[in-house]
Amino acid sequence: MSCCRKPTTTSRVRCKRIIAVRKITPFAQPTCRHHYHQNMERAATNAAKAIIDEEIAENLNIKQLFSALKTFRIADLGCSVGPNTFIAVHNIIAAVEHKYRSEGLDSSIPEFQVFFSDQTSNDFNTLFTTLPLDRRYFVAGVPGSFHGRLFPEASLHFVYSAYALQFLSKLPKEVVEKSSPAWNKGKIHYSNAPNEVVEAYSAQFAKDIQTFLYARSQELVSGGLLALIMPSIPNGTLLSQSFLGIPVELMGSTLMDMAKMGLVSEAKVDSFNLPTYLTSPQELEGLVERNGCFSIMKLCLVDSSMKHNAQSLTMHVRAGVEGMVGEHFGTEIIDELFNRYCAKLEEYSFIFDSDYQKGNQLFVILKRK
Amino acid sequence: MSCCRKPTTTSRVRCKRIIAVRKITPFAQPTCRHHYHQNMERAATNAAKAIIDEEIAENLNIKQLFSALKTFRIADLGCSVGPNTFIAVHNIIAAVEHKYRSEGLDSSIPEFQVFFSDQTSNDFNTLFTTLPLDRRYFVAGVPGSFHGRLFPEASLHFVYSAYALQFLSKLPKEVVEKSSPAWNKGKIHYSNAPNEVVEAYSAQFAKDIQTFLYARSQELVSGGLLALIMPSIPNGTLLSQSFLGIPVELMGSTLMDMAKMGLVSEAKVDSFNLPTYLTSPQELEGLVERNGCFSIMKLCLVDSSMKHNAQSLTMHVRAGVEGMVGEHFGTEIIDELFNRYCAKLEEYSFIFDSDYQKGNQLFVILKRK
Numbered sequence: 001m002s003c004c005r006k007p008t009t010t011s012r013v014r015c016k017r018i019i020a021v022r023k024i025t026p027f028a029q030p031t032c033r034h035h036y037h038q039n040m041e042r043a044a045t046n047a048a049k050a051i052i053d054e055e056i057a058e059n060l061n062i063k064q065l066f067s068a069l070k071t072f073r074i075a076d077l078g079c080s081v082g083p084n085t086f087i088a089v090h091n092i093i094a095a096v097e098h099k100y101r102s103e104g105l106d107s108s109i110p111e112f113q114v115f116f117s118d119q120t121s122n123d124f125n126t127l128f129t130t131l132p133l134d135r136r137y138f139v140a141g142v143p144g145s146f147h148g149r150l151f152p153e154a155s156l157h158f159v160y161s162a163y164a165l166q167f168l169s170k171l172p173k174e175v176v177e178k179s180s181p182a183w184n185k186g187k188i189h190y191s192n193a194p195n196e197v198v199e200a201y202s203a204q205f206a207k208d209i210q211t212f213l214y215a216r217s218q219e220l221v222s223g224g225l226l227a228l229i230m231p232s233i234p235n236g237t238l239l240s241q242s243f244l245g246i247p248v249e250l251m252g253s254t255l256m257d258m259a260k261m262g263l264v265s266e267a268k269v270d271s272f273n274l275p276t277y278l279t280s281p282q283e284l285e286g287l288v289e290r291n292g293c294f295s296i297m298k299l300c301l302v303d304s305s306m307k308h309n310a311q312s313l314t315m316h317v318r319a320g321v322e323g324m325v326g327e328h329f330g331t332e333i334i335d336e337l338f339n340r341y342c343a344k345l346e347e348y349s350f351i352f353d354s355d356y357q358k359g360n361q362l363f364v365i366l367k368r369k
Numbered sequence: 370m371s372c373c374r375k376p377t378t379t380s381r382v383r384c385k386r387i388i389a390v391r392k393i394t395p396f397a398q399p400t401c402r403h404h405y406h407q408n409m410e411r412a413a414t415n416a417a418k419a420i421i422d423e424e425i426a427e428n429l430n431i432k433q434l435f436s437a438l439k440t441f442r443i444a445d446l447g448c449s450v451g452p453n454t455f456i457a458v459h460n461i462i463a464a465v466e467h468k469y470r471s472e473g474l475d476s477s478i479p480e481f482q483v484f485f486s487d488q489t490s491n492d493f494n495t496l497f498t499t500l501p502l503d504r505r506y507f508v509a510g511v512p513g514s515f516h517g518r519l520f521p522e523a524s525l526h527f528v529y530s531a532y533a534l535q536f537l538s539k540l541p542k543e544v545v546e547k548s549s550p551a552w553n554k555g556k557i558h559y560s561n562a563p564n565e566v567v568e569a570y571s572a573q574f575a576k577d578i579q580t581f582l583y584a585r586s587q588e589l590v591s592g593g594l595l596a597l598i599m600p601s602i603p604n605g606t607l608l609s610q611s612f613l614g615i616p617v618e619l620m621g622s623t624l625m626d627m628a629k630m631g632l633v634s635e636a637k638v639d640s641f642n643l644p645t646y647l648t649s650p651q652e653l654e655g656l657v658e659r660n661g662c663f664s665i666m667k668l669c670l671v672d673s674s675m676k677h678n679a680q681s682l683t684m685h686v687r688a689g690v691e692g693m694v695g696e697h698f699g700t701e702i703i704d705e706l707f708n709r710y711c712a713k714l715e716e717y718s719f720i721f722d723s724d725y726q727k728g729n730q731l732f733v734i735l736k737r738k
Binding site for chain 2: 070071111112113115120121123124125128129131138139140141142143144149150151152153154155
């Protein structure tokens with residue numbers, strides 16, 4: 001199989017901005033941070049359902065590609081422990097079955113094998129003991145990083161990855177090197193940081209997307225689909241002016257406030273950087289075309305489907321970064337930090353206006369050429 | 370796919386008794402019961418290697434069956450947490466690669482995908498974090514019972530299962546029913562028990578083997594191999610006269626001694642039965658032929674490759690049944706029970722004579738028709 005890194009000029013790009021938010025089942029008020037985080041992602045999983053349904057119906061060419069297929073293999077990369085992964089997988093299988101039926105191929109519906117994959121440190125024991133009892137697919141868990149190969153060549157038909165690709169495989173080392181022009185002193189992210197910092201983050205993201213797409217291009221059969229969901233910023237918007245950038249900056253300034261009060265060391269703040277990157281549709285499109293192995297079937301922004309306030313966003317951010325923060329600064333500062341953070345978010349409550357929350361989720365469907 | 374339960378008369382049966390024990394790498398003195406148990410099984414894994422090597426070389430028809438194969442899929446059913454499963458899988462892959470090379474098909478060697486499977490309660494997190502770093506295969510963990518389907522149809526090329534099939538899927542209920550002629554009063558196993566008890570165990574084993582073989586017959590490709598290793602008794606030998614039966618009976622009589630002393634309740638002993646069954650080559654051969662989907666390529670007894678004394682056997686038995694015993698009788702009796710058990714084994718030290726340890730491991734290689 002060729003390297004697939006050459007840019008292509010034949011990709012079919014349909015980039016449309018979906019402004020109206022699809023109707024989402026409302027969730028009960030979450031009772032803990034973990035559930036809150038889960039609910040956030042579930043809202044996105046449900047919003048993705050309609051798009052994935054449509055793409056499978058339109059673009060999964062079962063007659064040409066899979067007519068004698070016995071096993072349809074699906075992978076969720078970055079599955080965590082459920083239940084969102086179970087919902088996502090259920091939706092994909094239902095859409096594929098619907099596609100077979102709609103083409104009069106009811107009797108040819110294949111068996112399904114689902115590979116739940118995440119880092120080796122993921123709690124697969126919990127994942128396995130909470131599998132839906134009424135599932136109609138064979139299960140496997142696959143440990144490892146999706147920046148490398150996880151599956152045999154041409155063995156998968158549908159790959160799904162939600163809220164995982166925004167995590168960089170590693171922090172660009174220059175942002176914590178004092179001697180580097182990209183040293184990110186006094187900040188914890190690239191939002192509103194010097195150009196060199198932004199470029200270091202962006203370069204790492206580009207590398208990660210290339211290794212991700214290269215591995216998937218080998219694992220997916222020709223005609224197979226790759227669905228990606230990740231937080232994002234609209235084209236031409238600075239991260240520092242977006243709903244996703246401002247809260248991160250406020251977390252940095254909360255830590256700097258605490259440093260000035262002697263509650264944490266300033267050197268610790270200097271050496272702490274969140275390894276996350278928020279891409280734009282344009283940037284991701286360019287990276288996919290550079291890889292060259294995939295046709296872009298859908299690449300669109302949708303609005304966040306949960307409305308935030310200072311308290312709910314604090315819960316969400318805490319669920320995402322508490323582990324990293326505790327490891328770097330010590331767990332004893334956590335409560336103080338997030339109390340101060342919540343107060344600071346309340347000062348900047350304009351970010352919760354609906355305009356700021358628009359178009360911050362990127363949905364991408366790619367087809368292996 | 371047909372049911373495959375009809376008996377066949379065309380199976381090629383080569384049943385030979387291997388008396389000489391193959392040379393096994395000696396093990397360091399184990400330092401704990403878990404390691405001891407692991408070492409016991411590793412000795413068998415190593416002994417199996419030579420047989421599996423030979424069968425793959427002779428009976429894996431790669432030219433006819435797998436000439437365009439991209440992925441060779443292997444499953445270890447009842448893998449536990451390693452490292453024995455890693456050694457077994459490494460050996461199988463090396464033998465398959467050797468087969469390709471020996472036929473001048475070096476450039477056609479496929480990728481390997483290994484499915485490590487065990488009950489959902491198995492510690493897959495430990496399995497995944499201790500995977501060999503230098504492995505040359507793709508990994509997946511598969512939770513669930515091997516008495517049902519675990520894999521898509523015709524998706525596996527080699528299935529291996531060591532020291533797992535002697536565990537019954539459930540205890541035959543009649544052995545703990547006071548009103549049943551198969552009530553196993555005062556005993557914890559079918560060794561030296563009334564015929565009705567033996568028959569109840571034997572019937573459950575037969576059912577389990579049929580569900581196991583039926584599932585594997587659907588999962589294996591035609592020409593695929595199934596390698597089984599399990600403790601066993603020679604044809605025509607009573608379990609009560611074998612190296613494997615006497616220790617179980619002594620465990621039962623130790624418990625009855627403790628019941629008479631008021632240390633455990635006699636009713637608890639009556640309601641406790643080990644859900645294990647030791648088959649013979651003849652019995653297993655009959656069951657395989659009844660299933661009808663497999664040709665028997667090898668079905669032979671080999672000697673235990675570790676020599677025992679009372680202390681070592683106590684460690685081994687304790688590692689195997691401590692969980693079950695503790696759950697039924699309470700963990701507070703464990704130390705007392707195994708101290709008494711060890712003393713009793715010393716009284717019956719004749720069982721450690723080499724004659725008693727002969728032919729107590731059954732190795733089976735089946736080929737999917």
